[in-house]
Amino acid sequence: MNILITGGAGFAGSNFIRHILKKYPDYKIINLDKLTYAGNLDNLKDIEGNASYEFIKGDIADERTVKKVLRFKKIDVVINYAAETHVDRSILDPAAFVRTDVLGTHNLLEGVKEFAVGKYIQISTDEVYGSIAKGKFTEESPFRPNSPYSASKAGGDLLCRSYIKTYNLPIIVTHACNFYGPYQYPEKLIPLFITNLLEDKKAPLYGEGKNIREWIYVLDHCNAIDFLLHKGKLGQVYNIGSGVEKQNIQITKLILSELGLGSKMIEQVKDRPGHDLRYALDSSKIKKLGWQPEYKFEEAVRETIRWYKNNDWWWKPLKSGEYLEYYKKQYLT
Numbered sequence: 001m002n003i004l005i006t007g008g009a010g011f012a013g014s015n016f017i018r019h020i021l022k023k024y025p026d027y028k029i030i031n032l033d034k035l036t037y038a039g040n041l042d043n044l045k046d047i048e049g050n051a052s053y054e055f056i057k058g059d060i061a062d063e064r065t066v067k068k069v070l071r072f073k074k075i076d077v078v079i080n081y082a083a084e085t086h087v088d089r090s091i092l093d094p095a096a097f098v099r100t101d102v103l104g105t106h107n108l109l110e111g112v113k114e115f116a117v118g119k120y121i122q123i124s125t126d127e128v129y130g131s132i133a134k135g136k137f138t139e140e141s142p143f144r145p146n147s148p149y150s151a152s153k154a155g156g157d158l159l160c161r162s163y164i165k166t167y168n169l170p171i172i173v174t175h176a177c178n179f180y181g182p183y184q185y186p187e188k189l190i191p192l193f194i195t196n197l198l199e200d201k202k203a204p205l206y207g208e209g210k211n212i213r214e215w216i217y218v219l220d221h222c223n224a225i226d227f228l229l230h231k232g233k234l235g236q237v238y239n240i241g242s243g244v245e246k247q248n249i250q251i252t253k254l255i256l257s258e259l260g261l262g263s264k265m266i267e268q269v270k271d272r273p274g275h276d277l278r279y280a281l282d283s284s285k286i287k288k289l290g291w292q293p294e295y296k297f298e299e300a301v302r303e304t305i306r307w308y309k310n311n312d313w314w315w316k317p318l319k320s321g322e323y324l325e326y327y328k329k330q331y332l333t
């Protein structure tokens with residue numbers, strides 16, 4: 001099977017490529033990635049010589065690139081991980097999000113239609129449903145996105161819906177909760193806090209840290225996408241959650257205690273505009289089909305901390321240059 005993974009040089013995509021190559025040595029992976037600030041070939045250093053793996057630098061928002069890859073690589077499946085993904089950056093620069101998350105998705109869908117690709121999986125987020133104070137979002141919940149990031153992801157997902165209904169394309173859409181684990185860019189809560197604390201810097205907590213997210217270890221998400229690739233029903237939408245809900249302050253305290261540090265290392269900073277209070281998913285649909293998360297939250301966070309401690313060669317260079325400019329704009333103005 002020839003699988004095109006877009007955005008495979010990012011956090012979740014690179015973990016997924018490693019997972020597939022290990023489990024299915026006869027599958028061929030083509031990784032199409034623009035290498036934005038979040039794309040990093042160091043994420044895949046251990047598999048760059050694998051004969052079943054090929055990297056192509058390219059932009060999904062460029063229609064010609066997408067069609068060239070689909071025409072010449074005889075792609076059976078497309079899995080779209082490529083996106084602008086950081087909510088805070090979407091507040092500073094929404095246009096980049098619309099370009100990749102909406103136009104990029106549209107180009108892929110057009111390519112799937114033109115070249116009769118057998119399956120397309122859209123990797124998306126629970127944030128498209130908006131915020132929920134009580135209860136859980138099902139796959140039938142309406143889209144109420146509150147940030148330019150979630151609105152642009154919702155735009156891509158709605159295009160998927162329309163291509164299922166109008167052109168009967170073989171599409172599966174997934175909405176997952178927050179991921180964490182190795183190779184996550186150190187701008188997201190867990191890797192930012194771990195790496196800051198390892199560098200003797202404070203953890204910049206928004207407001208009182210009462211916001212709630214549902215957290216899934218990235219390898220559990222890989223298993224879920226592998227499961228849907230082989231057993232998911234075409235034309236369907238699936239929520240992918242762990243059921244583990246945590247306030248940001250609880251996660252902060254867990255990281256601090258694992259590192260032997262106290263709460264004086266927390267710095268309360270100004271809150272994110274439009275900050276969603278809580279996300280929570282009803283994941284019974286995918287569970288009924290046979291998938292279950294396997295990793296325990298505290299153990300997997302400990303493993304993640306260990307990974308960042310042992311791999312500062314990976315994250316230290318990322319926290320300079322453009323990142324520092326972003327960090328200053330975000331936290332120091």
Ligand code: NAD
Nearest residue numbers: 007009010011012034035036038039059060082083178179
């Ligand atoms: P990431 O930011 O780590 O990586 C995104 C990757 O996409 C990078 O390699 C980047 O270079 C690439 N990319 C960006 N624009 C591109 C373009 N125009 N053309 C080609 N490549 C491009 O992202 P992530 O956290 O790994 O998220 C992957 C996917 O999972 C995204 O679609 C995101 O919306 C979704 N998701 C993420 C989470 C999470 O907690 N991280 C949760 C739910 C869903």
Ligand code: DAU
Nearest residue numbers: 085086087125126127177178187188189204205206211248
């Ligand atoms: O829910 C899935 C989504 O999870 C994905 O679709 C997004 O791509 C991913 O970035 C993530 O979005 P969040 O906004 O939930 O993740 P983030 O790590 O940015 O923030 C998690 C929580 O921590 C949120 O309530 C904001 C808070 N936070 C975040 C940062 C970066 C802080 O308190 N301080 C920070 O410095």
